[in-house]
Every structure is written in C-alpha cells, then in structure tokens.
Amino acid sequence: MIVGSGLVANSLKNIDSEDILFFASGVSNSLETRSSEFEREFSLLKNSIKANSTSKLVYFSTLSVNDQSKQDSQYVLHKLHIEDYIKNNCDNYLILRIGNIVGNGGNPNTLFNFLKNQITNNIQFKVHNKARRLLLDIDDIAKFLYTNCIDTKNKTLNFAYPYYYDLKEIIDAIQQQIKKDADYTESEEGDFYKVEFDETTNIFFEGINSDQYLKTLAEKYI
Template sequence: MIIGTGLIANSLKNIDSDENLFFASGVSNSLETRKSEFEREFTLLKKSIGSNPETKLVYFSTLSINDQSKQNSQYVLHKLEIEDYIKNNVKNYLILRIGNIVGNGGNPNTLFNYLKNQIANDSKFLIHTKARRLFIDIDDIAKFLQINCKNLDNCITNLAYPYYYNLNEIITVIQKKIDKKAIYEEINEGDFYKVDFEEDLNRFFSKINSDEYLNILAEKYI
C-alpha cells in the first residue's frame, strides 16, 4: 500500500504490495513553516498506522537530520518527532533517511534542479566551494527497497549514493549536458555533514563509481 501521490510515491508503484505500507505523503519542502502542514502529515500517518497495525511501515525521512545548521528548523524537528513516534508505536518499521533526490519533477528548489535551471536560463548565481551534497536517483529508492526491504526491520537506514559531491563537479556535468556555460561566483564558504552507510547500501552501489552516477543523473533528468 502506498500513501501519497508525489515523486517518491509514484516511483514505488512497481513494488507496491500488501506486505508493506509505504508512507510517502510527507512535507516535501524543507523550508516549510506552516504548522498545519506538519500536523496534516502526522495525522495521516497515525491514521494509516491504525488502519494497518500488522503491516510493515516504510517511512521516508531526511538526511538533513544530520545537518548541524538545520537542527532548529521546523522541518528537521518534525521529522525527528515522527521518527520517535514510529519507533515507539509501530511493531515493524523501516525508516529511510533520504539524500537529495534527483528525478523528473519534484521540488524545483532542490540543488540539482536549481543549478540546472540557473544554467539553462543564463542566470548568475553563487556557489559555496566548501559545500558537499549527497544525491539519490529517485529510481534507486524503489530498487534498493525491492532488494533489501525484507531484511531491514525496526531500523533507520541512510539512503544516498555514498559520495559527497562538490558543486563544481555537479556544475561541470550539467554544463556539458545543456551545452551552456554556467555564470557563477565562488565564495569560500559552505559545509556538509557526514553520515554512516550500511554495508547493504555500499553493496547496492558497488558497481558504479561517482563520476558515472552523476553522469547518469544528468542524462536521465536533463
């Protein structure tokens, strides 16, 4: 069963089954501040759990929980609250903390979409040279779950390609695909957070290197 209609929910249709409750109806905008939006997700989650008490819950959280600069954001606090609720009230669950999703559509403010649009529109922008980001192809979420979901019980798993891309790497690939030169200014600032990846995740991505992965994202989604 899939709860939701967005990018993640649509990507799971091929692996939908009665064995799992995929809750993909969360707040998608990490800059969201409206209390009503957070309450809507929490209410729907509780209702879904109550209606399916014996079904394994798969919940999609965020790797931003590890970002020290966002510890006081309403979005991160909300995700932590939901994670705690799941751990204390669900018999069998899997919480996936997802990296920066790249796919068709979705939030136009994600880093990949932002850079793609800025370069395509010949817009000048700033980049932080010290910043690093973790990406995940939307299609890899379903593929990972299809292989590993049954073996991951009552745990939290970090899900992203296990390489920290700097912005110049990302811009170079997008420039090549669009065939346009990016117009940007560099600032010697930025940060990133490190996370631990389980062996299941490293094994899943073991046959593709970081350059190949980034090029695939550009080929598929630009």
C-alpha cells in the first residue's frame, strides 16, 4: 500500500505490495513552519500504521537530520520525532533517509528544479562555493527497495549517490543540457555534512562514477 501522491509515491507504483506500507506522504517543504502541517503528517502516519498493523512500514525521512546547522529546524525536529515514534511502535520497519531528489516535476524548490528555472529564465542567483549536495535519482528509490526492502528489518539507512557534488558541477551539467549560461555570483559561504552510508547503498551504486551519475540526471530530467 502506498500512502501519498507526490513524486516519491508515484515512483513506487511498480513495487506496490499488500505486505508493505510505503508512507510517502508528508511535509515536502523543508522550510515549513506551520505546526498544523506537521501534525497532519503525524496523524496520518499513526492512522496508517494502525490500519496496516501486519504490514512492514517503509518511511521516507531526510538526510538533513545529519546537518548540524539544521538541528533546530522544525522540519528536522519533526522528522526525528516521527523516526522515534516508528522505532518505538512498529515491529517491522525501514526508515530511508534520502538526499536531494532529482525527477520530473515535484517540488519546484528542489535543487535541480530551482537551478533549471533560474538558468532557463535568465535569473541571477548566488552560489555558495563551500556547499556540497548529495543527489538521488527518483528512479533509484524503487530499484533499491525492490532488492533490499524485504530483508532489511528495523533499520535506518542513509540513501543517496555517495558523492558530495560541488554546486558548480551541478550547474555546469544543467547548462550543457539547456544550452544557456547561468548568471550567478559567488560567495565563500556554505557547508556540508558527512553521511555514513551502509554497505547496501555502496554496493547499489558500485561501478557508477560521479560524472556519469550527474550527466545521466541532467539528460533525464532537464
């Protein structure tokens, strides 16, 4: 069963199962501050678990919980609260903390969508030279779960392509697809957080180099 209707939920349709509760509904904006939005997700999660008590739960969290600069963010605190609830109330679960998703459509504020729109519309933006990002092809979520979900019990996994992309690497790949130059200023700001990846994640991406992965993302979604 799939709960949700967004980008992640739609990507799971080919692996939908009566034995697994894929909870892919929730607060998509990491800058959200309205408590009602967080309460809505939490209430829906609890009701979904209750209605599917014999199913394995797969919950989609965020790698941002590892970001020390966001530890006071309502979004991060909310995700950690839900993770704790799942660990204390589910007999069989998998929490997948995912990186910056790249796919067709979805949230216009995602990194790829933001950069594509700025470049396409000739809008100037600022690049933080010290920032790094972990990217994830939306299609890789279902592929990974198809091969790893059943045998992975009561674990929290970090999942993204295990390479920290410089923002200018990403901009360059998008520029090449759009055939337009980005208009941006640079500042020596930004940071990034280190993430420990499980062996299953490293094996999943084995043999794919970082340039190849980024080029494929740009070709598929720009």
